[in-house]
Amino acid sequence: MKIQVINPNTSIEMTHSIDASAKNIASFSTEIVTVCPKKGVESIEGHYDEAISAIGVLELVQQGRLDGIDGHIIACFGDPALHAAREIADAPVIGIAEAAFHVASLIATKFTIVTTLSRTKIIAEHLLHEYGFSHKCSKIRCIDLPVLALEQDENNTYQRLKESCLLAKAQDDIGAIVLGCGGMSKMVNQLSQDIGIPVVDGVGAAVKLVEALVGLGVKTSKWGDYAYPTTKS
Amino acid sequence: MKIQVINPNTSIEMTHSIDASAKNIASFSTEIVTVCPKKGVESIEGHYDEAISAIGVLELVQQGRLDGIDGHIIACFGDPALHAAREIADAPVIGIAEAAFHVASLIATKFTIVTTLSRTKIIAEHLLHEYGFSHKCSKIRCIDLPVLALEQDENNTYQRLKESCLLAKAQDDIGAIVLGCGGMSKMVNQLSQDIGIPVVDGVGAAVKLVEALVGLGVKTSKWGDYAYPTTKS
Amino acid sequence: MKIQVINPNTSIEMTHSIDASAKNIASFSTEIVTVCPKKGVESIEGHYDEAISAIGVLELVQQGRLDGIDGHIIACFGDPALHAAREIADAPVIGIAEAAFHVASLIATKFTIVTTLSRTKIIAEHLLHEYGFSHKCSKIRCIDLPVLALEQDENNTYQRLKESCLLAKAQDDIGAIVLGCGGMSKMVNQLSQDIGIPVVDGVGAAVKLVEALVGLGVKTSKWGDYAYPTTKS
Amino acid sequence: MKIQVINPNTSIEMTHSIDASAKNIASFSTEIVTVCPKKGVESIEGHYDEAISAIGVLELVQQGRLDGIDGHIIACFGDPALHAAREIADAPVIGIAEAAFHVASLIATKFTIVTTLSRTKIIAEHLLHEYGFSHKCSKIRCIDLPVLALEQDENNTYQRLKESCLLAKAQDDIGAIVLGCGGMSKMVNQLSQDIGIPVVDGVGAAVKLVEALVGLGVKTSKWGDYAYPTTKS
Amino acid sequence: MKIQVINPNTSIEMTHSIDASAKNIASFSTEIVTVCPKKGVESIEGHYDEAISAIGVLELVQQGRLDGIDGHIIACFGDPALHAAREIADAPVIGIAEAAFHVASLIATKFTIVTTLSRTKIIAEHLLHEYGFSHKCSKIRCIDLPVLALEQDENNTYQRLKESCLLAKAQDDIGAIVLGCGGMSKMVNQLSQDIGIPVVDGVGAAVKLVEALVGLGVKTSKWGDYAYPTTKS
Amino acid sequence: MKIQVINPNTSIEMTHSIDASAKNIASFSTEIVTVCPKKGVESIEGHYDEAISAIGVLELVQQGRLDGIDGHIIACFGDPALHAAREIADAPVIGIAEAAFHVASLIATKFTIVTTLSRTKIIAEHLLHEYGFSHKCSKIRCIDLPVLALEQDENNTYQRLKESCLLAKAQDDIGAIVLGCGGMSKMVNQLSQDIGIPVVDGVGAAVKLVEALVGLGVKTSKWGDYAYPTTKS
Known part of the structure; x- marks a missing residue:
């Protein structure tokens, strides 16, 4: 099982810290892949930072999906872009x-x-x-x-x-x-x-909940508002 | 009074249509400036489209602020990036x-x-x-x-x-x-x-509500969570 | 545009004070007509005062309607008789x-x-x-x-x-x-x-909101519970 | 025990009908005094009728209090003037x-x-x-x-x-x-x-609930918002 | 009228105290029968005590029903087993x-x-x-x-x-x-x-409310979820 | 890891069925111990059945605790005795x-x-x-x-x-x-x-959630209302 942990801000230091926490709690058979966007905000401390971070989160979810990720975690306490991420993901997505x-x-x-x-x-x-x-x-x-x-x-x-x-x-x-x-x-x-x-x-909690959903065999619903985005010209 | 109407999607046709509605309802002394982002989604029909549209909305709000806009309208029914826009705006911001x-x-x-x-x-x-x-x-x-x-x-x-x-x-x-x-x-x-x-x-409603707020002399609060974003290194 | 501002209590002093506030904020083309009931309570400080003030408010709304008023304001913070006023009004009615x-x-x-x-x-x-x-x-x-x-x-x-x-x-x-x-x-x-x-x-807010509704061309709905009262023998 | 049943509309026929229902359900030792206002609306079918009926209800409550009533019932399904009545009453007041x-x-x-x-x-x-x-x-x-x-x-x-x-x-x-x-x-x-x-x-229910409150020895609170109205000059 | 007051804990002292309160407030024609379970918890101070007390409460309700009780009171502030008691009761059941x-x-x-x-x-x-x-x-x-x-x-x-x-x-x-x-x-x-x-x-309140319901002639509904429990093999 | 799955009713057939579902979804290293009370109700279809089942559930939780269980599941859709079970448990308890x-x-x-x-x-x-x-x-x-x-x-x-x-x-x-x-x-x-x-x-969901909590190292809080029951004489 491969879980992608997305730190929505660009701080490498915090990405490492989150990575360590996630790895520390993950099951033996779970591979943790912690990433952060190249561009965006250094820390998320308000509505604006959250909105700005969405695009990076979504690009990383899309990348994770191509890489065969089994579950995604959005590791910022505002759960930025959570619903949007579920729309483009197939696997479960959980905010911390x-x-x-x-x-x-x-x-x-x-x-x-x-x-x-x-x-x-x-x-x-x-x-x-x-x-x-x-x-x-x-x-x-x-x-x-x-x-x-x-x-x-x-x-x-x-x-x-x-x-x-x-x-x-x-x-x-x-x-x-x-x-x-x-x-x-x-x-x-x-x-x-x-x-x-x-x-x-929340980081540890999210890792174990993603493991639980994957173990249960349930994925983000693709029926209703979490169906893949409508295609446009 | 100058009101910026932001169509969060990139459809020129819809931008024109919204512009006409806004101008039709605006007071004689109100100037309507309708804009849409150059990049983004052609229509907004879900969580993902909304999240993606945020960055365009925020750039336009920022531009509007530099241009001395008295009030901003986010002309998509999901009110994308509303709280974030208020954080960077000084003038009132209203979603349709x-x-x-x-x-x-x-x-x-x-x-x-x-x-x-x-x-x-x-x-x-x-x-x-x-x-x-x-x-x-x-x-x-x-x-x-x-x-x-x-x-x-x-x-x-x-x-x-x-x-x-x-x-x-x-x-x-x-x-x-x-x-x-x-x-x-x-x-x-x-x-x-x-x-x-x-x-x-909502477009007409927002135009009149922005006019009302401007006439009342109240602006987006800069105390608390709508204060300008924290500066980072 | 003619807006009727109803002070639901009988205090002339407060009526003048509210009148001044309303005129101060009204648009150039808005005429403010501030009134108070001849009979009623001198100040509204509880459920009883509110209930008693209703009849005066409603008579003034009815009078305002005959006078061709474009919008009514109930200028007491308990919004006394608001729903009832909307039932007999055609124009918008707003409480402060x-x-x-x-x-x-x-x-x-x-x-x-x-x-x-x-x-x-x-x-x-x-x-x-x-x-x-x-x-x-x-x-x-x-x-x-x-x-x-x-x-x-x-x-x-x-x-x-x-x-x-x-x-x-x-x-x-x-x-x-x-x-x-x-x-x-x-x-x-x-x-x-x-x-x-x-x-x-609230007084200033109500003036600008009534102006907004009138400018928008929407009036109190006459469909459903705000339809004119049923006639009786 | 004397319970005042107030029919807030002026219909004598309905007042009699309510009176019969109340007497039918009242305890042996309870005296039912059913009244209706002399002026007001013939039936209550909306916000306006309710607001108009308040003054009659309140006058009857005040009269009932002078008459040594032990409990008041407001016998219209909108409970008009309920809070106001409690403010001027000493005894319990219940809406149907x-x-x-x-x-x-x-x-x-x-x-x-x-x-x-x-x-x-x-x-x-x-x-x-x-x-x-x-x-x-x-x-x-x-x-x-x-x-x-x-x-x-x-x-x-x-x-x-x-x-x-x-x-x-x-x-x-x-x-x-x-x-x-x-x-x-x-x-x-x-x-x-x-x-x-x-x-x-509701009429029967109110009669038994007033009897219950009187039997329990509790009256409308006179502390806080149900205290007697403030006196004015 | 016979009202069964159930003290859900096993404390004889508290049962006597509750009995005195109930009798003190009951109408002249109401007979109060206060009981407590023989087995159970001595006092109820949490979720566990409540759950444990349910069985005693339910046995006493069933016994009361056989004894022709007109109404039941569950005299513990957590209202333990209230819905369950209503399912097996015919008469009204009220928690304090x-x-x-x-x-x-x-x-x-x-x-x-x-x-x-x-x-x-x-x-x-x-x-x-x-x-x-x-x-x-x-x-x-x-x-x-x-x-x-x-x-x-x-x-x-x-x-x-x-x-x-x-x-x-x-x-x-x-x-x-x-x-x-x-x-x-x-x-x-x-x-x-x-x-x-x-x-x-609550004890006094419940006594008067049960008297009210009995006087009103309404009993616990036997339609829907309060119908008698389904019979099993 | 040892998870106790409690079927709150006495049906052996359903206990086997639940056991199979739980084992089917449990992780390789998780031992599932499915139990049901010896006395109680054969099926749970209402408030009464639920209240009655509580005592069996609680005895089994207590037994499970003595047996060194790492987590408890209450496998009935009404989550009977959930809060009570948490009060006497040390390990996590989850209802289906x-x-x-x-x-x-x-x-x-x-x-x-x-x-x-x-x-x-x-x-x-x-x-x-x-x-x-x-x-x-x-x-x-x-x-x-x-x-x-x-x-x-x-x-x-x-x-x-x-x-x-x-x-x-x-x-x-x-x-x-x-x-x-x-x-x-x-x-x-x-x-x-x-x-x-x-x-x-719910059975599968509960198994994976208990595994998640155990893996996370969090147990039922013993501070506040989930502290062990107060001891009595």
Whole structure:
């Protein structure tokens, strides 16, 4: 089984970090192919960055399809171009936000999201609303660090994350925490240990959900709105 | 006042048609500048087409901003790249789907949408859900014609539209009808007369709403998630 | 174009203040006719005041219709008798609460309402729920001043409003603020400047939306529940 | 215990019919005092009729309060002026629509409403939405008879009602039916027998719910938005 | 009229306390028969306790039916086995959580729930969501005492309850308070007096609602999902 | 990895059928242990059957935990005792209804459920509402066969299922179908082929989701409402 993990931004550093997380969690027989677009935005921190990243994501999905990929992951917490990707894909496509919401919902009745900048909260809210998880999300907390700063001072990043997670555990009536950025992926194990409640990373969640769909033999539906795009002159 | 009307697809014919509708409804003192991207998709009939069209829309918004535009309209019923456009715009930005929903809500308690292909129904449903109009939309009806076919046999198009609108009037417990495609814009007056209840075209609705916002002196908020995109290295 | 602005309470002072706000924002070619009922309540601060004010509003709408009015505005934040007014009107009818919600939704993803007494919060909540804007309203804040006190010590009123707006800007994850009383109308420009984010006044919003509907040529639907009332013996 | 049943329209015939229904269901120790306003509308079949009826309802509530009434019922299926009435009442106030929804919810998971004219469907929808019963209402069916025609040809009325109820039983996946007009009250027992599933009449339901509240010793809250109206100069 | 009050836990002390509350509020002609299962859990403080208690509740409903009971009450705030009980019952069945929500909704626009342990908050949330009262509940507050501790130090219990209720009154924009445990039943009168706003106890509410349904002559629907269970080999 | 599949009813035949489906889809390294309670109901076709089955499910979960099970599946489409099972489990617990909803949501924007008796529709509706998938479910269709009849005339069962699925594909604007009973599990592959759109069986879906959670290293949260039940005297 070959899973394509698409980092929608152009940061090589974050692509490597996501790749490591994905490989770390993948089954023995799963090959992880992590890619990022050559052109696009260096980090995704708003509606504009998301919209811009779509074209790169879609080109990579198309390339992955030609390469015989068995499943695609969109590794940015806004799930950019998810529906569009499913339209051109044959294999399953999963976004890391939706993956994390699905997994958290299976182990807890409510969860808190801990993400980067407060301007991205609305993106998570829109996704929760569209997917149907709004009533399961108790709160969206921010650590107020830009995406690319996450890796600059990892100690600081970790301390802020830990602080937010502990507040969530103490105050939010939750059973689990969702990490709201692919760049936080590498810290999930340490956080789970330090916080003492399940912490869900979307990258890992997406890898296992794609494996599950492939194992189940179901693919993206080609009937209805996910049918291949209409051809034009 | 200068309003930029962006047709997100590359069809020159539809751009002209939208331009005529917009000019027809604009106030005497409003200048309409209708544009379409040079590259992109010829018609927008699904998630993929929408995602692809975003980059063209955003480039045109940026260009419009440099040209001193007072308001932008995204003239495709899926409102592609709406939030992203607001992030880079200073002036108001309105999509024709949201414009039509807002206007219909001000003159009727419920409305039916009549659109093109059934695969696009989910896009309208997602917008209704996100914007908060789901409970005001009684039904989404399709005439099962591709966007570009609308202009090929206008008589046929009109007959199908009329038939759907009459069914909606008779069966859907509504007070108004929303036309679900920029390409239907030119038929709105004839339809209103023939159906005998208000028929709302998003292009016209958007022109008047942008004029209203400009007249009111309010612009897209630059506080929060619509602040200009974060700068990157 | 002649727009009738109905202040549903009997306060002459507030009627003048609303009149000035409406005239200030109206287009050059729009004539504003501001009226208030001769009998009724001096201020509207609850369900009872609203219900009582309905009859005056409806008589004025009927009078306006005879006078050839092109659009009606109900200038109280509870939108009293809105549906009923549409039933007897031919022209568009807009309430200032709905007007403000619509406008705020076009320039920001979320907004906070700043209103007068806390007992009126539920009225705003009911309207948000009915209209479909609940998920766009982050918070309803009160300045705890009765409606008629707004004009008694305008400096105090302004300071309290400003304080609430600044708190909203800092804490509520919003992009815009909605003023929750027609009596705050005159302070909207100063507030917008001092707060630094869009502040939306329903009176101005309603004037521009009515102008938009009239310009668009759409009137209140006379099909379905907004048809003229059934005649009785 | 003295319960005031307010028929919000001026029809003496319907007032008598409602009075009979209320007395028929009231406990031995309950005195029923049925009243209707001297001025107002002869039947309530839309938003306008409702708004107009409010003033009569409120005057009667106030009179009832002076007369030492223990509970008030608003016997029109749109629950006109319900919140306003609670503001000026001390005793419990219940509308027959809400009463029927509450009772139906306690004996079935879903119900269908059978009402008069289709233009009144939206009023029931708004109430279901506001009260929180939307997901429990499977369908709203109309017999397309004006309110006052209900009593003109009772045989015809009954046949139409029965037909609608049987369709509801067969097709709507429901466990109970709610009658959507005070004027249908007298037919509830015959319908229950003929249809073979519980049929709920709001007048009877309201009488028993008011008795329940009085027996429980709870009154309309005077804290918050139901506190007595603010006094004005 | 004979009403069976089922305490779903095995605590004799709490059964007596609930019995006293029910008898205190019941009409003169109503006979209260309070029972609890012989086997089961001593207190219900979570999903597991609820599920386990179902079998005892259902056996008692079946027994009550044989004994000619006119109505059943499930006297635990999670309404355990409510739908199942209705399936095997002929008479009305009411849970004390739903009873309290219905009553509170008839006297106030919003309410706060004060309950025992914070782990039970999700149960109340699920019920509010299923029944349709979510938007009427402002907050769920906990006194952080286990169910069985309520009766051990009644003075302490009362002080904590009072403190929570006073905070709710001051901060939650509500008109009424709902007590979230059958074991708090006996304190409802004192609390109502001390807090000065209506405090609703589910046991009393359920008694009066069952009396209302019986008086109205409606029983649990035997059409649809509440029909008697299908028979098996 | 050892997964316990719990058939909540006592039918040995169905237990074997579910066992076969689970083993068929499980990974090479996964051991499937399918069990059913010794006492309980032979088939689950309503609220009562569900409530009764809870105790057997919970005993088997407890037993499974002692046996070192890595994950539990509740293989009845009503997900009976799901929250309760999570409270006493340490490992993940998944119901087949939720599993099917999650999987269908990852490959299509909307789905239809095809289930057995119409009286069970409300159970699916309640789950969709609680889990947040209501807006993704287009319709619930029934084949009107009792659960145990599914296996009596498999040819008839298959024809009815196929007919319902084809109607769903043609009329419901969906991309996938969810089978609403564990007893339909064995027909999923044939149906997928014959219908030509993805058909999701909850048993298979649950097996792969449990494998995913175990592979991800997340377990049922033991913080909050899923903490182990409180101990009592």
